[in-house]
Amino acid sequence: NKKRNSRKDSIPTVAFDDIGGQERAKKELMEALDFLIFHDQIVTYGIRPIKGILLSGPPGTGKTLMAKAAAHYTNSVFVSSSGSEFVEMYVGVGAQRIRDLFRDARTLARKKRKTSAIIFIDEIDVIGGKREGSQHREYDQTLNQLLTEMDGIISNQDIRILVIAATNRKDMLDAALLRPGRFDRHITVDLPDKKARLQILNLHTRNKPLCPDVDLEQVASETFGFSGAQLESLTNEAAIYAMREKQEQIQQKHLSLAIDKIMMGEKTDREATQ
């Protein structure tokens, strides 16, 4: 049961303000989350609850952060899992894990005296990918169990459940997952533009000793195509360069070296896969 225990179940402290850029995605997500917050009105009007939200976009753009911020915003417990954890040899194990996930979410919410839980499933495409032939029976059972659990979410349960799934291959998903009442809200998360890159750099240098003449705007200009995760990594690398040189503050040259390092890293990754 190692995998289950490794899951980080919690009440996240990440807020929407800790996410740089992504203004449109944040707004769309918050609008959807209001359905969870203003649950009583939703019921009065006979509106069906939102059960699933799909976040799609390139790796490292903050999808996990958004799901955590969603839990923070709605005062929900957060239970997460990843499609890759369902890659199992034995038939039935995946379906059981899905059942556990929903059960654990409800149990944790009760324990923490919360009325809602957000279940986050990263890499949903691993369990919810389109089927080719009959070699994926185990995944079918896992997917069916997920759909069953989602269909079983009803508005008058004591713990409200919202499932947020993330993928960077939305086109690969099985249509059954995207039907109304399942993952019927889709939010696209994009690579950050220059303004967003600057915001992300500011966020990740908040607690670092930055030399006052560092020009983060320059760094933002030079990092076209970087994801939020790469920008976070850049600020970390720059701090390491500064520490190695026994400098008290991070200087522009450390940031430039870090940009090069990350670009080179990307290049070697690409070369390795070619």
Ligand code: ATP
């Ligand atoms: P993946 O698709 O690889 O799972 P993801 O889209 O879920 O990635 P996260 O795990 O949320 O990305 O991001 C990884 C890390 O990158 C975060 O913990 C954070 O440090 C940083 N990061 C990514 N996007 C942002 C952002 N918009 N603002 C601030 N930090 C960000």
